Amino acid sequence: MNRTHENTERPVIQFGRELDLLLAELSTKGFIASLLVAVVAVILIFQEGISTRPAFLLGGALLSPIALFGYVCLMIRKADTGGPKPGIGPMLVAAGGFAPYAFGCYLVFYEGLWGIVRLFDAFTFGSLLAKAFYLVAGYAIVVAIYRVSEFGRALDEGRIAVKKNVAIHPVNADAVQTGVRKFIARIICQFRRSFFAKSYRLLGNAMKFVTVRTKMGGAQSVLQIRLKQFPVDSPQVGEILAELTTGAWNLDQVSGFFEELGFTYEDFTLMYREIIRAVPLMIGHNYLATLMMVDRLSENVRFFRAAADTVATITGAGGSKSEALANYIAFCLKDAGTQVGANE
Secondary structure (H helix, E strand, O other), X not given: OHHHHHHHHOOEEEOOHHHHHHHHHHHHHHHHHHHHHHHHHHHHHHHHOOOHHHHHHHHHHHHHHHHHHHHHHHHHHHHHHOOOOOOHHHHHHHHOXXXXXXXXXXXXXXXXXXXXXXXXXXXXXXXXXXXXXHHHHHHHHHHHHHHHXXXXXXXXXXXXXXXXXXXXXXXXXXXXXXXXXXXXXXXXXXXXXXXXXXXXXXXXXXXXXXXXXXXXXXXXXXXXXXXXXXXXXXXXXXXXXXXXXXXXXXXXXXXXXXHHOOOXXXXXXXXXHHHHHHOOOEEOOEEHHHHHHHHOHHHHHHHHHHHHXXXXXXXXOOOOXXXXXXXXXXXXXXXXXXXXXXXX
């Protein structure tokens, strides 16, 4: 009676989509955490050169997802055939499961906890964030391999059952390969919805912003030289302005904001040029146009919303959009050039 009751109560998982989603959910955060650690390790190599610590971080971050993926494939085969394929290969793959576990423990205890302890000697907020990142990433990797291994143990002990439709799912190597391909698709799906994916996108956007702004900084230096030799409307200046506005427009936060107001790239270029015309002097290391339209865009939301309203009113009455934008900026910034020159 008790045995029958236990068999009816144990969870039953359908082989295929349901199994793929479960394994993807168990392991995705480990994959993404390893990817983020690899990105950090590459940055450290560029900053500090090739040394033992960043090389170890990069090696562990690349080996861990491979070992975790191999371990998941074993679980798919076990669910399909009732056990792993005998041989040295599967045995090595199973033993490889210790790699992400050991690397995760290293991140948690050495880079994370011990790193936080060392901050008592020389504390910086940036170092604290780095140690917290290693702590969270290591924990995610350890939890991922632990959950997958616990799933395999539950299969072995009969606490979880996998149901297959024999009529449409013959037990062969092709079926297992199909399961692996579907599992990869589930991993990608889980990645898109994961908190770590959002963090990765934020990191990517931040790196993209730094790259674009670095290039814009160099272009602004060239623009400063050319403005001393040529007028704003000259082809020589227009070439640099195009480089600056193209880079700025490639930033999602910039182009998204102006497109929401109904402005196009051509409108953006015109406004940038007219601000340069009104204030052709550098403020620190940047032109006012770059500060207003890129770096401090959030502080100038009202200015550009008013520009959009003004243009809409004028164009609604049959006026020219480009002329309205040029006049609006010239009117609003007519005294700004004088003030900047006095401050200089």
